Amino acid sequence: MSNTVLSPAPIFWLNWSNGDQSPLDRGLQVLIILAIGLVTYGLSLTTYRLYFHPLANIPGPKLAACTYWPEIYFDVLLGGQFFRAIDAMHARYGPIVRINPDEVHFDDPDVIxxxxxxxxxxxxxxxxxxxxxxxxxxxxxxxSHDLHRRRRNAVNGFFSTASIRRIEPIMKDHMAKMFLRMEETAGEVIQLHHLFKACTSDVITMYAFGDSFRFLDQPDLGRPYFEATELFFSLTHVFGHFTWAADLIQSLPISLVAILAPSLRELWSKQSWWVDKVNEIRNSPNPERIKSTIFEGILNSSLPGEDKTNSRLAAEAQLVVFAGEGTTAYTLMAAVYELLANPTELHKLREELIQAIPDADEIPSFSQIDNLPYFNAVIQEVIRIHPGVMNRQPRISPDLPIAYHDKATGRDYLLPPGTLTTMSPLTTHMDPKVFVDPYEFLPQRWIDDPKISRAFLGFSRGARSCLGMNLARKEMAIVLGTLFRSQNQDGRECYNGDLLTIGEKDANDYPKGATLTFIVLALVLSVFLSALDITIVATAIPKITDQFHELDKQAWYGSAFFLTSGSFQASWGKAYKYLPLKWTFLSAIMIFEIGSLLCGIAPNSDVLIIGRAVAGVGCAGMGTGGYTIIAFLVEPAKRPTYTGVMGFSYCIASVIGPLVGGAITSNTTWRWCFYINLPVGAVTVLIILLFFRTPPGAKPIAASWREKFFQADLVGVALIMGALVTYSLAMQYGGQLKPWNSSVVIGLLVGFVLILALFVAWEWYSGERAIIVPRLLMQRHIGIGSIFAFFFAGSYYLVIYYLPIYFQIIDGATPIMSGVDTLPLILAATLAVVSAGLFLTKTGLAAPLQLCSAAVGVLGCGLIYTLEIDTSTGKWIGYQILGALGWGAGFQIPIMICQARAAPEDIPSVTAIILFFLNVGGGLLINASGSAFVNRTLAVLPTKAPDIDPSMVITTGATQLHTVFTKDQLPGIIQAYMAGIKVTFAIALAATCISFIVSLLGDWKRLDPESVKEAGGVA
Structure with missing residues (x-):
């Protein structure tokens, strides 16, 4: 019977007069009061928004009426996909929908x-x-409406039809330069979006300032700047919900931007150029330029002084330039695509252009193309399908209510003054009631039925319509007219489909320089944290048992982490397939951080174990996400190098983990072994937020939420977790808290077998949706690799966990010295990992290397099993090195074999299967060895130390033995501990022997070295 004194349950009410309360108890009380307050506020706000809000009668989802979180989810996590959700709302609720607590969206052209x-x-x-x-x-x-009118009137004249005609020579000169650049690259794949942006940017800056960036003269066409603007605009969906982030980023000096976000440096430098140009115009006014440049006109307008400050004009410049370059270039790209994809429409357009423009080498004038009906219909149709701005257009009527009659239902709605109302160009433009076959490219529709223009929102409408639409249309007209009129001497189209094709992603499309460095650093840190959390705990376990006095639960400190990490591995793989890569990876880090925080503040073993389990869930996602991101981050030829860097960081963390854990537990408290994850994780999150942009190839697969749910296979996760937990509880109870033949232990073991059988049946039924895809597991190399990974990794983790206990208890080493004592194991394993990777890359001889590594592992593990109380230093160093060479060389072979032989679409699933068995093997064997360790120690104690109550040994912390027991009692206790430790090493030896036998059964075909190069590793 244990003499453990149970601590009282936390007090969940305020009692500040109780002087015996710990800071933790008081902190919990405050948190509970805050939680109650937040829940009360949330319920009150929800009730108001649902039943008493002025918009309570507007149709729409109840969740959207209650909170902004659905919108935040689609905009922030899914990268601006809320417009799709809005379309789904209209399909269900009708033409008027409340899409968030304070906004009403319309899908009815009659209300425009x-x-x-x-x-x-x-x-x-x-x-x-x-x-x-x-x-x-x-x-x-x-x-403000009035302020907007005043500011608009100052620049209105510059965008009139007459003013745009005055800059026709400038536009034609830039177009000629652009087509010259195209001719220089004839026969090659050309990145048209950069070329179009360079041209439109030079035109708008010349018109705005009388000078330009001259991107068309630059070899790279200003690519770094345009990539910076794309990055900035990719964040606008986030800025819409976290406006402080936009203000913060905008306020950063260029020197700091160059360090934190090098990819944005070009944008910041151009913003400085805009301000310099404004000041140049301000300080050197030129009457001749007042009517020829936008900012000369603004500075000489009747606007008051506060509307002519540098900050105000810098903001104006940014909007003018962004709108003038990006949206026009995007629409041009869309036009090229649609015309090449629809040869009938292209042929009809060319016939019209040939009649209007006799000279094929001539850049057409405005007068030649202004009145071409089909040509202008093409432009209108392109803008309808691909509006330059797809965001919903917001308006507020501050003085008058808005009345709306729903023709379908007959209901009338009255929106009070001040209501935020919106319409979306893409939603309106795809209305089949107005545009027949809305997804088809049919320019003729605008000629046959001019009335459909009433539903056109390509440039917005009303008093706040797009000011630059005349400029945009003229630029598009000149470019498209020249591009599709031109012929060479053979009569073939110069700018044919081959030339206009946007090629596959080349080396220039991957991040480079500081951006790449920072992203790789973040990925390395994530892998580093994963490995550190495994090894740092090993040297801290004895100290943790000192505080909690529960030696029987020490196996859970490691196994809880492995069990959840393995169980959720495949689900994370599915998550990265069906959810946004960036935000899924960040979610994994946050879950890991929450788990680490729980471990750090844990008041008892149970909370610590829960924290370890939560951290394991996050760790599974960090590992899978890190290697997935690398696959999209660098070109295939460099992938092995960067994968190796991540694997090396894993090894480094494994090396310093025991040292850091020992140093922390010796000098502060073991809790910092978990707190240390918090700042490192925060740095990782910050880097990913600032630098990483989800590549186009990594966009999530479109699927319904029902399909995503089934693909996650949460039923399978629940079943395998249930099986692993029942097994682990049986190992904890058996022989310690309950006899092995007790109904509880037997019931747990039977439950383990039954739940495991259910798991197997469910996975077989789920097929491709399963976390362990049966089709893949049945393949010989994957099945054998999974068994090998299970036992081989399990034996390694066993030794990692119990060697520090051996050194601290048997040899009396301090925590930090036990970390030093395990360095031979970690360093040798690191060397072996790197060497094995190089060997496989050069030779492809995976099966022989796997067999040799298992054989060396068996030999080394057998020698480690021979460790005794008086084993010399030279022996235990040599034993560790020998075993580590085997473990290190063979650790990543299964995943490299399976990845090299898998089809590209199967690589995530194959990787998840191997990682599942690798982590579950560690968890189950650690649990089994923990039970064996305690049972064997208790069995030997009566013979080695007959005068000592075994329960006292179990409840005494491992490093407190020397202070709790006398010198006469210690030898017998240490012998009993040694007997328990030897059993764990025996289990590790048995596992490596099984690995050796299994390695004989694998596929002995030589791997293609190129396939090995593209395969990743796990460590």
């Missing part, structure tokens, strides 16, 4: 003029939209 009225009625913009791009002071983002 009501939402977007002319100048006669005041319309404001919401403040949050104004801050989305960090340009709240610009004319476009101006909130």
């Amino acid at each position: 003029d009501t939402i977007f009225p002319g100048t006669s009625r005041r319309t404001d913009k919401p403040a949050v939209v104004a801050k989305r791009t960090g340009t709240a002071e610009s004319m476009v983002a101006t909130i």
Whole structure:
């Protein structure tokens, strides 16, 4: 019977007069009061929004009416996909929908003029939209109707048809330069989006400032700048919900941006150029330029001084340039795509162009193309399908209510003044009631039925319509007219499909320089944390048992981590397939951080074990995500190098883990073994947020939520977790808390077998949706590799966990010295991992290497089993090195074999299967060895130390034996511990022997070295 004194349950009510309360108890009380307050506030706010809000009668999802979180999910986590959710809402609820607590969205062209009225009625913009791009002071983002009109009037004249005609020579000169660049690359694949952006950017900056960046003259066409703008705009969905982030980023000096986000440096330098140009115009006014450049006109307008400050004009410049370069270039790319994809429409267009432009080498003038009906219909149709701005257009009627009659239901709605109303160009443009076959490219529709223009929102409408639409249309007209009119001397189209094709991702499309360095650093840190959390705990376990006095639960400290890590491995693989790569990876880090925090604040073993389990869930996602990101981050030829860097970081963490764990537990508290993860994880999150952009090839597979749920195979996860937990409890109870023949232990073991059988049956039934895909597991090399990984990794982790206990208890080493004593094992394993990777890359001889590594592992593990109380230093160093050479060389072979032979689409599933068995093997064998360790120690104690109560030994911390027991009692206790430790080493030896036998059964075909290069590793 144990003499453990149970600590009282936490007090969950305030009792500040109780002086005996610990800071932890008081902290818990405060957290509970805060939680109750937050829940009360949330329930009250939800009730108001559902039943008492002015928009409570508007149709729409209840969840969207309650909270902004659905919108945040689609915008932030799914990268701006809320517009798809809005379409789904309209399909279900009708033309008027409440899409969030304070916003009503319309899908009815008849209401366009009501939402977007002319100048006669005041319309404001919401403040949050104004801050989305960090340009709240610009004319476009101006909130107040009156202030917007004043700012717009100052530049209105520059975008009239007459003004655009005056800059026709400038536009034609730039177009000629652009087509010259195209001719220089004839016969090659050309990146048109960069070429178009370079041209449109030079045009708008010349018109705005009288000078330009001259991107068309640069060899790279200003690529770094455009990549910076793309990165910035990819964050606008986040800025819409976290406006402080836009303000913070905009306020950073360029020197700091160069360090934190090098990819944005080009944008910041161009912003400085804009300000310099504004000051140049301000300080050197030129009357001749007042009518020829936008900012000369603004500075000489009647606007008051506060509208001519540098900050205000910098924001105006940013909007003018961004709108003038990016959206026009995007629409041009869309036009090229649609015309090449629809040869009938292209042929009809060319016939019209040939008649209007006799000279094929001539860049057409405005007068030649202005009145071409089919040509202008093509442009209109392109903008309909591919509007330059797909975000919903927000308006607020501050003075008057908005009345709406739903023709389908007959219901009338009255929106009070100040209601935020929106419409989306893409939603309206795809309305089949207005546009027949809306997803088809049919320019003729605009000629046959001019009335459909009433539903056109490509440039918005009303008093706040796009100011630059005349400029954009003229640029598109000149480019497309020249591009598709030109012929060479043979009469073949010069700019044919081959030339206009955007090629596969080349080396230039991958991040480089500081951006790549920072992202790789973040991935290395994530792998580092994973490995560190495994090894750092080993040297801390004896100290943890000192505090909690529960030696019988020490196996759970390691196995809980492995069990959840293995169980959720495949589910994370599915998550990276069906959910956004970036945000899924960040979620994994956050789960790991929460688990680490729980471990750090744990008041008892149970909370610590829960924290380890939570951390294991996050760790599984970090590992899978890290190697998945690497696959998209660098070109295939460099992938093995970067995978090796991550594997090396794993090894380094394994090396310093025991040292760090020992140093921390010796000098502070074991809790810092977990707290250390928090700042390192925070740095990783910050780097990924700032630098990593999800590559186009890594976009999640489109699937319904039902399909995503089934693909995650949560039933399979629950079953395998249930099986592993029942097994682990049986190992904990058996021979310690309950006899092995007790109904509880037998019931747990039977439950383990039955649940495991259910798991197997469920996985077989689930097929391709299973976390362990049966089709793959039945393949010989994967099945054998899984068994090998299970036992081989399990034996390694056993030795990792019990060697520090051996050194601290048997040899009396301090925690930090036990870490030093295990260095031979870790260093040799690291060397073997690197050497094995190089050997496989050069030779492809995987099966022979696997067999040899298992044989060396058996020999080394057998020698480690011979360790005794008086084993010399030279022997235990040599034994560790020999065993580590085997473990290190063979650790990553199964995953490299399976990845090298798997089809590309099967690589994530294959990787998840091997990692599943690798982690579950560690967890199950650690649990089994923990039971064997305690049972054997208790069995030997009565003969080696007959005068000592075994329960006292179990409840005494491992490093406190020398202080609790007398010198006469210690020898017998240490002998009993040695007997328990030898049993764990015996289990490790048996596992390596099984690995050796299994390695004989594998596929002995030589691997293609190139396939090995593209395969990743696990360590």
